[in-house]
């Protein structure tokens with residue numbers, strides 16, 4: 001599982017600036033999609049060959065006793081408690097604030113690995129900046145500038161140092177691993193009950209046994225599925241109960257771990273910022289997706305039309321996914337949900353043979369040539385599959401850097417149609433072949449090579465000259 005870094009600190013210390021820097025490389029992947037919020041709080045980061053997840057906890061007001069700030073503080077504390085490493089940001093320019101001490105006290109109690117980062121320190125002397133923050137008793141302050149990227153790499157490397165690199169899970173299961181996610185109160189537990197309640201649950205740990213077992217295997221219509229548990233689901237009598245409430249960190253990790261994500265929305269409420277953040281994260285992760293708009297029973301007929309179009313507009317960037325309008329409470333629409341889960345899983349795991357991919361590519365370029373850019377026309381030579389879940393198509397050729405975004409989209413949708421993909425993103429990558437002429441006369445590398453090449457040229461002249 002990827003380690004999760006959680007950024008905490010009082011408002012305005014530079015958390016979102018740092019967050020953006022840490023997740024920036026992935027941003028390009030999902031940039032400019034209509035409806036996708038730019039102001040995100042969850043994302044993917046990578047340092048060297050180490051991937052990790054980042055959570056920006058937003059403005060943290062630890063003293064709020066009730067209301068929305070209190071609720072935010074509660075969720076922040078939970079994210080912090082579940083973090084693999086906490087990065088606590090303070091502001092070098094403002095110096096040590098009273099609120100920093102309150103937050104530090106709370107964080108210390110969590111017993112998680114904790115890194116104190118003194119931010120906005122560009123152009124300042126490290127030792128001078130660090131000095132006053134020793135008082136927090138959190139060890140050596142790490143002096144950084146999120147805006148300028150100074151010290152950021154070292155900070156992340158240090159924070160991730162003690163986590164083993166994820167070994168790649170080679171063993172491929174042949175059934176979907178499903179994560180059911182959504183913000184608090186949309187009906188996830190009710191849906192889980194309607195799924196598991198009537199189905200044969202194959203392995204289920206009874207109350208009181210290990211809290212770490214997060215996979216629940218079940219069978220439905222003679223097919224196997226694994227549910228990734230985000231809320232510590234336990235069986236009590238006839239029903240299943242969630243022992244924990246909504247958990248950001250577990251949600252993110254479940255999405256990473258799943259093949260297919262079921263995003264649950266509440267039809268009675270507008271698509272919220274939190275819905276959009278979770279949706280954006282799912283998109284970025286590349287997982288297959290089915291959207292379940294829940295509590296549909298509670299809506300009048302004309303209200304339903306309004307809600308449908310509103311959701312479609314706001315979540316336009318998820319248009320590759322199937323949307324289902326369900327009632328978890330009444331168990332209606334759940335069968336259809338499973339059809340889409342199966343379809344999305346099959347699409348996500350599809351095998352695309354090189355000859356077929358290349359043939360589709362050739363047909364596509366014959367129908368529409370890639371437009372010339374400058375003196376060269378991009379030449380697309382062949383395509384092969386580079387991965388699954390999401391399926392990745394790698395196209396090789398020359399002058400590929402001048403391919404336009406719209407031409408890339410054309411290719412993507414051609415592959416998507418040819419393989420009838422549903423419910424999964426498809427990624428297309430372009431690999432520039434090397435210049436074929438450069439390979440003909442390899443450049444001499446050593447003095448001995450140079451002499452050998454010289455001899456060969458002379459011999460060649462004698463023979464043919």
Ligand SMILES: Nc1nc2c(ncn2[C@@H]2O[C@H](COP(=O)(O)OP(=O)(O)OP(=O)(O)O)[C@@H](O)[C@H]2O)c(=O)[nH]1
Nearest residue numbers: 011012013014015016017058059120145146147148
């Ligand atoms: N000089 C300097 N300014 C910075 C740096 N990082 C962030 N800032 C500035 O600090 C201000 C707050 O930055 P944000 O990233 O929005 O801070 P935040 O902690 O996310 O704030 P909240 O969302 O209110 O919690 C902005 O004006 C940033 O431009 C830095 O490394 N150096």
Ligand SMILES: Nc1nc2c(ncn2[C@@H]2O[C@H](COP(=O)(O)OP(=O)(O)OP(=O)(O)O)[C@@H](O)[C@H]2O)c(=O)[nH]1
Nearest residue numbers: 184185186187188189190245246295298327328329
């Ligand atoms: N009308 C209606 N109410 C529903 C439906 N599904 C769930 N609810 C109600 O919505 C409320 C929240 O449902 P939960 O299943 O606890 O929601 P959750 O997403 O698991 O909530 P957290 O555990 O807080 O993340 C409960 O009162 C449910 O009875 C539905 O299909 N229709």
